[in-house]
Amino acid sequence: MKVGYISAKKIDEKYVGAVLIVDELGIPQEFKYTEPVSPTPLQKILYGKSLExxxxxxxxxxxxxxxxxxxxxxxxxxxxxxxxxxDQVYYVSPYGTSKLEQSQNLEPNECVIPLQNESLKLVSKSNLTQDKIEKLKKIMEEFDVMEPFQRLSKALEFVCRS
Structure with missing residues (x-):
């Protein structure tokens, strides 16, 4: 099963993004990125806080x-x-074991997946179905799903500074 990683960051007043598709071993299958975007002073005024x-x-x-x-x-x-x-994009972040007791207070578009060494919290645009949660859990048990973010972050910095 392939997993996509997507990220967008502000680096040196420029916005840049990339997508990395990896296989079940974490080996890259596809990589695409955007050229850095520098908003104009007028765009900053017109968009205000919604610019980012x-x-x-x-x-x-x-x-x-x-x-x-x-x-x-x-x-x-x-x-x-x-x-x-x-609807295919899921925010994932580490979720401390001390917070596990609080996981009953999650929204319908959130879930916590406990793993051996840590737990991960997922947030989606729409409600998470049990089927989707099981697929996500299977992926997370197969490999370290957080590690490709480090590669993606370094790639974005490289793109922005090149």
Whole structure:
């Protein structure tokens, strides 16, 4: 099963994004990125606080999702705003074991998946079905789903500074 990773970041006043598709061993199958986007002073005025959301979701994430040739069922992101780009995008973050007792207070679009060494919290745009949760759990048990974010982050910094 292939898993997609999508990220968008602000680096040196530029916005850049990338998508990485990996196989079940974490080996890259596809990589696409956007050229860095520098908003103009007028755009900063007109968009105000919504500029970052507009650039990362509408301009960067949605174009990356359309551009991938291999279409994995699931995309994981380290930027919670990007879940707005598609129902296939899930925000994932470490969830401390001390918080596990609080996991009953989750929203219908959130879940916590306990693993051997840690727990991970997932947030999606829409409600999570049991079927989707089981697929996500299977992926997370097969390999370290957080590690590709480190590769993606380094790749984005490289793209932005090149």
């Amino acid at each position: 959301l507009y650039l990362t979701v509408e301009i960067i994430a949605k174009s990356l999702l359309k551009s991938v040739e291999q279409k994995p069922e699931i995309f994981l992101t380290d930027n919670i705003s990007l879940v707005e780009a598609s």
